[in-house]
Amino acid sequence: MANPILSPSRLPVIAPSILSADFANMGRDAGGVLRAGADALHLDVMDGHFVPNLTMGPDLCRCLRQALPDAFLDVHLMVTDPGLFVEPFARAGAGNITFHCEVVTRDAAVALAARIRGLGLSVGIAINPPTPVEKIEALADLADMLLVMSVNPGYSGQAFMPETLAKTRRLRAAHPTKRIQMDGGVTVDNCSQVRAEGCDVIVAATAVFGRPAAERPGIITALRGG
Ligand code: DX5
Ligand code: ZN
Numbered sequence: 001m002a003n004p005i006l007s008p009s010r011l012p013v014i015a016p017s018i019l020s021a022d023f024a025n026m027g028r029d030a031g032g033v034l035r036a037g038a039d040a041l042h043l044d045v046m047d048g049h050f051v052p053n054l055t056m057g058p059d060l061c062r063c064l065r066q067a068l069p070d071a072f073l074d075v076h077l078m079v080t081d082p083g084l085f086v087e088p089f090a091r092a093g094a095g096n097i098t099f100h101c102e103v104v105t106r107d108a109a110v111a112l113a114a115r116i117r118g119l120g121l122s123v124g125i126a127i128n129p130p131t132p133v134e135k136i137e138a139l140a141d142l143a144d145m146l147l148v149m150s151v152n153p154g155y156s157g158q159a160f161m162p163e164t165l166a167k168t169r170r171l172r173a174a175h176p177t178k179r180i181q182m183d184g185g186v187t188v189d190n191c192s193q194v195r196a197e198g199c200d201v202i203v204a205a206t207a208v209f210g211r212p213a214a215e216r217p218g219i220i221t222a223l224r225g226g
């Protein structure tokens with residue numbers, strides 16, 4: 001399957017986060033949003049240490065890869081030691097791996113990005129709301145995609161933090177061709193502002209899976225901007 005993060009198309013990439021899917025009906029929900037027009041599935045991996053929650057691991061990724069062979073799987077590692085999980089998620093069929101700038105030195109990020117890319121995946125680097133933008137700017141050359149968190153990570157369903165758009169605006173100005181992902185509290189009501197401030201990879205959990213399945217095709221179209 002083609003990697004939408006590396007696609008030369010400037011069209012927004014819509015990546016519903018399966019964190020808000022029905023875990024007892026994961027194949028149905030994940031397959032449903034892909035048939036409804038989503039470009040990727042976003043997997044929020046939490047270790048109970050970097051963030052105060054536990055979510056999913058490589059086994060779920062592998063099962064999604066088997067059940068949905070054409071799906072692009074975008075793995076967001078909210079973990080203290082991302083180096084432990086690069087190979088397991090690559091073997092499990094991930095297409096992109098994102099790690100957080102808060103947990104790496106420059107040297108560690110260089111090595112991690114090289115490992116991810118060496119496995120044939122694209123590289124994302126993420127930043128939390130309280131972290132100064134300079135921290136991710138110093139690593140931006142290593143990444144195909146910059147993920148600006150618009151909530152403090154840990155749970156879906158939190159309110160969007162509009163002040164984080166200052167980061168996407170600044171990163172977009174500095175990196176006109178890089179993908180910029182926004183994650184947290186994105187809805188059909190605020191997505192046009194999110195896109196206008198430079199984001200072209202849109203993650204949404206509650207806004208997609210919190211609505212009935214019949215509404216999801218329209219929501220995905222609205223998140224993309226028509
Ligand atoms: C932050 C996760 C997000 C989050 C999105 O904890 O990285 O992907 O679950 O959920 P919503 O869209 O409900 O804010
Ligand atoms: Zn995420």
